[in-house]
Amino acid sequence: MHRLVNNGMPRAKAPISNTVNADGHIYSVQIPRDPTTSLPSGEGHIQEQTHRVLRQLKKSMEAADGTLADVAQIVIYLVDSSDAPGMNEVYGQYFTQEPYPNRATVVVKELLGEGHLIEIVAHGHV
Secondary structure (H helix, E strand, C coil), rough: EECCCCCCCCCCCCCCCCEEEECCCEEECCCCEEECCCCEECCCHHHHHHHHHHHHHHHHHHHCCCCCHEEEEEEEEECHHHHHHHHHHHHHHHCCCCCHHHHHEEEECCCCCCCCEEEEEEECCC
C-alpha cells in the first residue's frame, strides 16, 4: 500500500500524485512548475528549471522524513541535449557526497507542460 507524501505542492488536476511512500520506498516525479502559479519556473533557462525540480525533490524527501542522501536513483528527461552541462552544474550542487544516486539522462522530443525543459523521476528509501 502506498500513501501520498504531502510536500506542500499544489495537487495536479490529473489523477497523479507527485510523491508517494510505499513502505519507506519514495517515488517522486518533479516538473519545473512554480508552486504558486503552476506555470513553468525559469522558462527557457535550464539552470533555473533544474534548481526548481531539485528544490522540490528535496522538499518531497524531507516531507517523507528523509533527505536527498536517501535518493538512490534518478532519471532526468531533457528536451535538448545541449542543456546537459547546465543541468549537471546545478545537479552537482545538490548531490555532493558519495554514494551518489545512480542516474540516467534521457533526451526526449518534448515534455508535457509548455516551456518545460526538464523532468525528473526519483526513487529513494527512508
